[in-house]
Amino acid sequence: MPILGPNQYGKAENRVVKITRNGATHHIRDLNVSVSLSGDMDEVHHRGSNAHVLPTDTTKNTVYAFAKEYGVESPEQFGIHLARHFVTSQEPIHRARVRVEEYAWERIEHAGQGAHSFVRKGQETRLAQVTYDGSSWEVVSGLKDLTVLNSTDSEFRGFVRDEYTTLPEAHDRVLATDVSARWRFNWTGDERQTPAWDASYAQVKDHLLRAFAETYSRSLQQTLYAMGTRIIDHRDEIDEVRFSLPNKHHFLVDLEPFGMENDTPDGAVYFAADRPYGLIEATVLRDGCEAKIPADLTNL
């Protein structure tokens, strides 16, 4: 008889918006929360017995109730409340994983009363994943869809050539990517103080951007590694960073048939291609630490 392997279940993509009122000044946290539970679940797979199954509808209710009860201090802290609850309150649940996406808003400047008007920032999506097995915590934070571009200080030369290689060397190219990154905290236990999640996030994003901008790039791999080392070197709370960086190709358009030189010193016209794209993926680790973030970064 076939065997049941690793499994989990829960309610995905609960869209929670929490408004906090401080007089006429309101604050907003806008989340997409997904819960995955695992544990003693053989019976429901084998025979459809739900005696160990807390309904996914209940996990959804809990998300909304906890947003009221505990508020949303940060995506990570909110995930910790939820993960702890499921593992400690349900005997058959041995592990909970909570994933959170957060969408940032900024205030609209205006002449009216109060401060309760917002426009969605629209830049990257912030990510957090909290996993708890009843004794130990793993928190991985991240971001996706942060699109960056250097219009110079990038080259690609000295590469291997085989019988299928036609690419000329590039001495001055556009380097652009949609940063998808995940970083793992070394906080694992309740006996230690939790990191300042929001401040940590802001710092990591800042380091990412600066490392991207300040690195003269001989390959996207080098830029990736510079971004990762910058984070590991500056943020003690983080032991591991993984990136998935599509190389968003910007091809210099050949304008010679029209009697024009499309040279970079003078500024240039590029075709921004969709597919295919180079895809560079790597993990950067604090020395002595183990890689735990999976090779494939998922959307949530």
Next chain:
Amino acid sequence: MPILGPNQYGKAENRVVKITRNGATHHIRDLNVSVSLSGDMDEVHHRGSNAHVLPTDTTKNTVYAFAKEYGVESPEQFGIHLARHFVTSQEPIHRARVRVEEYAWERIEHAGQGAHSFVRKGQETRLAQVTYDGSSWEVVSGLKDLTVLNSTDSEFRGFVRDEYTTLPEAHDRVLATDVSARWRFNWTGDERQTPAWDASYAQVKDHLLRAFAETYSRSLQQTLYAMGTRIIDHRDEIDEVRFSLPNKHHFLVDLEPFGMENDTPDGAVYFAADRPYGLIEATVLRDGCEAKIPADLTNL
């Protein structure tokens, strides 16, 4: 025999990135350009004769060549160069319509040399549509995907009730929408000075946001109208504005089964719904002007 009705053709979604170098300071304009040509095109439809057909590949080449030759001063001005070219250089082409999407970038602050590092802003997409028939111009600009939210100062009461009405009145609700707007300029002819396109765009966006924030809303229609009148009243160069505003419902979650009151005075928890959504669409016109923007706003 069936008759050929209105028709047009061209190359859609040409992704053009123009980098301008001013020493170590670079500037970027990032466009998606679509060209549609119409004119004396019966033969190609009836018999497949391409004797009047400038290839769509050529319209693509022209977009790139013009980005080099004329630069990209603004999406509108770039569209004007292109539309004029096709109508004046090709006898069978009687009308050209150029649509442009523009994606905004902002500079990355860093400690390195030069200013050639950018991060995509990621907020709204700017839109421009330029139409030329050889004698008269129509320019419609716009934006899409500008998501805004008021966490109070919105109600919905006093509405019609019929046998299918179950909605309770709302005295304090969240009002949120993704603004999609198009505005038509009254500039139509070469003898008049063109508007300052970039400055006009920035002003219109600002008016939109402020009108949204400053309006106490009894219905999304009222907010829409306030946004439109604000633009017409403040921007002499614009005669018509059309909006398509999805009412992005934020439902107050019922937490009573869990012994909690989810009251707005104290801050509240909302479920942000995807579908269905209310959809409010209307045109606001300068007195004496005619509505020309089509009822259905398209993506590009």
Next chain:
Amino acid sequence: MPILGPNQYGKAENRVVKITRNGATHHIRDLNVSVSLSGDMDEVHHRGSNAHVLPTDTTKNTVYAFAKEYGVESPEQFGIHLARHFVTSQEPIHRARVRVEEYAWERIEHAGQGAHSFVRKGQETRLAQVTYDGSSWEVVSGLKDLTVLNSTDSEFRGFVRDEYTTLPEAHDRVLATDVSARWRFNWTGDERQTPAWDASYAQVKDHLLRAFAETYSRSLQQTLYAMGTRIIDHRDEIDEVRFSLPNKHHFLVDLEPFGMENDTPDGAVYFAADRPYGLIEATVLRDGCEAKIPADLTNL
């Protein structure tokens, strides 16, 4: 003071699934329904008075109630029930437009009891738009995302060449497109028998496909016109067809650098490009009829 121009409102994208049981044999209709109402709506825009506003929540309720009361005979017939209801039951509503998307399902063959298992077909999305102003009907049906490809019998030659033209002539190319089509019925009044909507749809789709396959194509415009005339010639109930056909370019890959000939007689390897794409749009009319379908086909 600015003037209110054309406007409409309603609930969009109501996802309705209707299951009908005929003993152990079930039938499914899977719809996405959007309602837009217009009429005497100045007050809600000017002053936020909702005295004429039937809530969009009510239009949603009506959609679900009508699916139960009248069933879903066809998207068009369902739209007729709804549009008639809003215009005749609400004095301020002068016009109703109902748009319907339908997703097709097919039965799963199996050894079990009954016939209530389905797999989504996944091909094109069927569309219907019904508009009623209290006296006259307009029904436009359509489809989108029907992707077709001819691997030969397509060429592109004899076109105009200007200074920006570099395209070589093509004597044997792949022709592929995602068909988006809308067709207008000449049924306008209750005194006439309605068309057999489902049978008509199946016939039109069949004619489209056959005309695409049977036309030796000298340009995509010619193929478009052949598809339109085929429908007008064979379907008396239809007076107008409009197409929006992206030319999904399949470029023959240059394999010469690798010592290979990528010739079509022997079969060939193509790069299927995303953007840019040619975009061919045209209306085909029954002689003596007027073009009423808007130039820009919207998604819904």
Next chain:
Amino acid sequence: MPILGPNQYGKAENRVVKITRNGATHHIRDLNVSVSLSGDMDEVHHRGSNAHVLPTDTTKNTVYAFAKEYGVESPEQFGIHLARHFVTSQEPIHRARVRVEEYAWERIEHAGQGAHSFVRKGQETRLAQVTYDGSSWEVVSGLKDLTVLNSTDSEFRGFVRDEYTTLPEAHDRVLATDVSARWRFNWTGDERQTPAWDASYAQVKDHLLRAFAETYSRSLQQTLYAMGTRIIDHRDEIDEVRFSLPNKHHFLVDLEPFGMENDTPDGAVYFAADRPYGLIEATVLRDGCEAKIPADLTNL
């Protein structure tokens, strides 16, 4: 100093269409191919030296050249050709992973000459992933976006209730999901005959669908397990199957306020919800085998 962890690179989403001509009868294979290479890549990350880097542009060229040279017998076989090539021809490359999406086409019936007209089937996307490390093979095939629905023979009862549980028991509900599945073959070495990839795929899809249809479901977990065991029991070439099944909720609409009973025996009206959704994920294994498919199924 930070340490480089697991890493890979290559060209993603190469869109390859291969047409084979057998006289007037043409055949089409339509693929999206992504290559990821890993090996001795420290230098490019640490110092930007590309001396070990075969350009991603070359991996793209190789994909197209191999489509001509070897043809596309199946996605799996095509992946095997590519993976072997990179590992055996490039000393620094120690492992190659090739992912393939395939889109199915069916023939258009028509009265014309030849058989070279196709319409995209549009149902599920077929997936294959081939990994080679120079000595051993791993092939994981799969599919995504196969949407299925049972309109009865599903219930959900006897579940755990806690303080956040409000869900009533369901005795007759709609069960619908978008099947995303991956299955691992036990073929690992060149000395053994490869499976008949296309026939195997067709059989697995058929078993999936039948198991879904023939299972009276007390929970989606039970249905998942039935689908997995059916494959393991019938397909000797497969040792492991993993599913990710969103529970696409179809809520019975409350029509009582309108004086209607929305009862299932007579057929019923459902609201098809988007988010949130239950998400059920599990692996089913042949007894004695190890779970190797990652917990998170990625899109490609």
